[in-house]
Structure formats: structure tokens, C-alpha cells
Amino acid sequence: MKELEDRIRxxxxxxxxxxxxxxxxxxxxxxVDLFDQMGxxxxxxxxxxxxxxxxxxxASGIGIACMAARHFGNVPVVFAKKTQSINLDGDQYVASxxxxxxQREYPVIVAKRFLHEGEHVLLIDDxxxxxxxxxxLIDICHHAGVVIEGIGIAIEKGFQEGGKKLREEGYDIxxxxxxxxxxxxxxxxxxxxxx
Amino acid sequence: MKELEDRIRxxxxxxxxxxxxxxxxxxxxxxVDLFDQMGxxxxxxxxxxxxxxxxxxxASGIGIACMAARHFGNVPVVFAKKTQSINLDGDQYVASxxxxxxQREYPVIVAKRFLHEGEHVLLIDDxxxxxxxxxxLIDICHHAGVVIEGIGIAIEKGFQEGGKKLREEGYDIxxxxxxxxxxxxxxxxxxxxxx
Numbered sequence: 001m002k003e004l005e006d007r008i009r010x011x012x013x014x015x016x017x018x019x020x021x022x023x024x025x026x027x028x029x030x031x032v033d034l035f036d037q038m039g040x041x042x043x044x045x046x047x048x049x050x051x052x053x054x055x056x057x058x059a060s061g062i063g064i065a066c067m068a069a070r071h072f073g074n075v076p077v078v079f080a081k082k083t084q085s086i087n088l089d090g091d092q093y094v095a096s097x098x099x100x101x102x103q104r105e106y107p108v109i110v111a112k113r114f115l116h117e118g119e120h121v122l123l124i125d126d127x128x129x130x131x132x133x134x135x136x137l138i139d140i141c142h143h144a145g146v147v148i149e150g151i152g153i154a155i156e157k158g159f160q161e162g163g164k165k166l167r168e169e170g171y172d173i174x175x176x177x178x179x180x181x182x183x184x185x186x187x188x189x190x191x192x193x194x195x
Numbered sequence: 196m197k198e199l200e201d202r203i204r205x206x207x208x209x210x211x212x213x214x215x216x217x218x219x220x221x222x223x224x225x226x227v228d229l230f231d232q233m234g235x236x237x238x239x240x241x242x243x244x245x246x247x248x249x250x251x252x253x254a255s256g257i258g259i260a261c262m263a264a265r266h267f268g269n270v271p272v273v274f275a276k277k278t279q280s281i282n283l284d285g286d287q288y289v290a291s292x293x294x295x296x297x298q299r300e301y302p303v304i305v306a307k308r309f310l311h312e313g314e315h316v317l318l319i320d321d322x323x324x325x326x327x328x329x330x331x332l333i334d335i336c337h338h339a340g341v342v343i344e345g346i347g348i349a350i351e352k353g354f355q356e357g358g359k360k361l362r363e364e365g366y367d368i369x370x371x372x373x374x375x376x377x378x379x380x381x382x383x384x385x386x387x388x389x390x
Contacts, residue, residue: 023306024308024309028305028306028309029271029272029273030257030264030271030272030274031271032261032265033269035261036265058253059274062254062258062261063257063258063274065225065258066225066227066257066261066262069225069227070231074228075227076224077224077225077258078224079223079225079258083297111218114223114224
């Protein structure tokens with residue numbers, strides 16, 4: 001998606017350790033107009049799918065998932081939580097994932113009553129790198145018996161293995177920008193050409 | 196706001212300890228159409244204010260803030276973070292707040308480059324009870340030198356002190372539903388009549 005690639009080039013920053021900072025528009029400050037365009041694009045890419053619900057993960061997934069839901073007939077958005085809370089009771093699906101950015105293992109939790117067997121779910125997240133977070137969501141989907149219709153990603157790090165492995169497993173992943181390579185010293189970012 | 200009160204009555208659950216669970220539509224599963232109506236209502240209530248930016252706090256504030264931003268001319272949404280991350284670098288505003296629902300103290304963090312002195316900011320959050328989270332955001336706003344034009348809250352617990360104290364401090368708080376009292380045993384929720 002050209003608008004997203006242009007924005008990453010303009011406002012993204014490459015840091016050592018293959019860190020791509022996009023907090024100016026994606027995951028700290030949010031450009032809702034860009035989010036809306038991303039929703040439009042996912043709706044186009046998944047136009048042939050029936051989607052009952054969008055599942056994402058707090059915190060950065062929530063804004064893009066909510067904006068995207070507008071383009072899928074206002075379907076409910078469920079966001080997986082990363083911490084237990086006294087407000088989270090009842091039966092839960094829990095998966096454990098490791099975050100490189102937070103440098104620790106954490107649970108992802110979804111209340112069982114918000115995922116129903118046979119529902120058609122679209123997963124949405126801001127980043128796909130090694131795929132750990134997504135695998136946690138996928139685990140939960142399998143436990144719940146929902147059908148994963150597709151996976152919408154804002155930015156995929158194409159040079160890491162997550163996307164490749166998930167596509168081999170048969171998932172329909174639509175990443176709006178796929179970073180082919182980036183260089184912290186030169187500050188350059190190369191994208192994989194659009195399919 | 197009648198739609199929100201009706202929804203709380205229908206899908207909210209009162210738990211012992213003055214806990215109001217609204218995770219079916221507000222802070223675990225999200226009803227984006229309701230969020231959109233809430234945004235419309237805040238835009239009406241703050242129609243005389245010039246808003247440059249919306250500031251909220253992860254995770255539950257993000258969805259409602261992003262949907263609301265659509266009704267304020269697509270202004271940027273900044274969400275305060277609750278955990279340090281290797282993606283959060285540079286100068287930060289940090290305030291410490293205590294969460295009763297999570298039963299621990301945690302930091303709220305906003306990168307300095309996303310709040311500029313003199314900007315007109317609307318604060319948005321899902322709940323106002325004792326006001327701890329909001330006070331953290333307000334602290335950060337004061338440090339940044341931004342002007343707080345108003346505070347939009349989805350659900351205020353009117354029987355707790357947060358809203359009263361903040362109004363006495365002069366803040367223009369617009370809560371879309373104010374719970375006057377609730378009873379876990381009877382499962383009843385009473386709202387303060389609309390102003």
C-alpha cells in the first residue's frame with residue numbers, strides 16, 4: 001500500500017537491532033486517516049471473505065482494528081489482553097508469547113464468551129516479524145474453534161521468518177507494507193514490491 | 196447518552212466491589228458503531244472548542260479515541276503507554292498512577308515529541324472513578340504545557356470522587372453515562388439524569 005510505504009519512509013526511523021520505529025503515526029501517535037485508508041485496503045484484499053469478527057491484541061492493534069471494522073460492516077472487534085485484571089473473570093483462553101520489544105514472556109488472554117465456535121475471524125495486528133504474537137492469537141483461535149479467514153498486517157518485516165512460516169501453514173496474510181531490508185546507519189528502508 | 200446507558204443496562208454486569216463489567220462492548224469486545232455514536236456526541240458537546248489532538252491511555256481508551264478523532268477533523272490520537280519498551284526511547288513525560296483494577300502502581304509514559312507546548316488537547320478515557328488515571332494524564336499535560344480543552348469519558352462512576360474533584364479543579368468533563376448507584380446483588384444500575 002503506497003500511502004503506508006511513503007509514510008514509513010517519511011516518518012519511520014530505523015534503529016540498530018532491526019527496530020523500525022513508527023510511533024509517529026502507528027503505535028504511539030495514531031494517524032486515524034491513514035488507519036481508515038488501511039481499513040479500506042484490507043476490505044478490498046479480503047472482499048471475498050465473510051468476516052464475523054476481528055481479533056487483535058492490545059495495545060497497538062486496537063486502533064487499526066477498530067478503524068478497519070468500519071469497512072467490514074461494523075463487525076465487533078475483540079482485543080486480546082496482556083495482563084490479568086480483576087475485571088477479567090470467567091473462562092478464558094490463554095496463550096503465552098515472547099515479546100522481543102518488551103523482552104519478556106507474557107500471556108495473551110481472551111474471554112471465552114467473545115469467541116464462538118464456527119465464527120469467521122479476521123486477525124489484525126500492527127507488526128509481523130517473527131510471528132510470536134500472531135501464533136498466540138492463532139492458538140487461541142484453534143482452542144475456540146473459530147475459522148481464521150485471513151490475517152491483516154500493517155507492517156511485515158519480510159526479512160524475518162514469521163510471515164514465511166505462516167504462509168506455509170496456509171494462512172492468507174495481507175501485509176500492507178513488507179520491509180525487505182533496512183539499514184540503521186544509512187537510515188534506508190527497502191520494501192518488497194507489491195504483489 | 197441514551198444509547199450508552201441502554202447498552203450498559205443490557206450488557207453491563209455489576210460485580211461486588213463496585214466493579215462494572217462492560218467488556219462485551221467497551222473494553223474487551225468493542226462495538227465500533229457505538230464508539231462512532233460516542234464520538235458524534237463528544238463532538239457535539241465540545242463543538243465550541245478547538246482541538247489539535249486527542250490524548251488517551253492504553254489499552255481501552257485507544258478504540259474510542261480513534262473513533263472519536265474522526266469527528267474532530269481526524270486529529271492525531273496519542274495514547275500514553277503503561278510499560279517501558281525498547282521502542283520507547285528519547286525524552287519522555289512519565290507519571291505514576293495506581294490502578295485498582297490491576298491492583299498495582301504503574302507508569303504512564305508519553306514521548307515528549309508528541310505533545311507540543313500550546314497545543315489544545317482533548318483527553319478521552321473509558322472510565323472515570325477515582326480519577327487516578329486521568330490525574331496521570333493531566334500531570335503529563337501540565338509538564339508538556341498543553342491546554343486541556345476538555346475531558347471526554349464514556350462511563351463515570353458518579354458515586355466515586357474523581358469527577359467531582361476534577362470539576363472543582365475547573366475541568367470540563369463530559370461523561371456520556373454517569374452511574375449514580377449500582378447493586379451487585381440485585382444487578383441494578385441507576386444513572387444520573389442527563390444535564
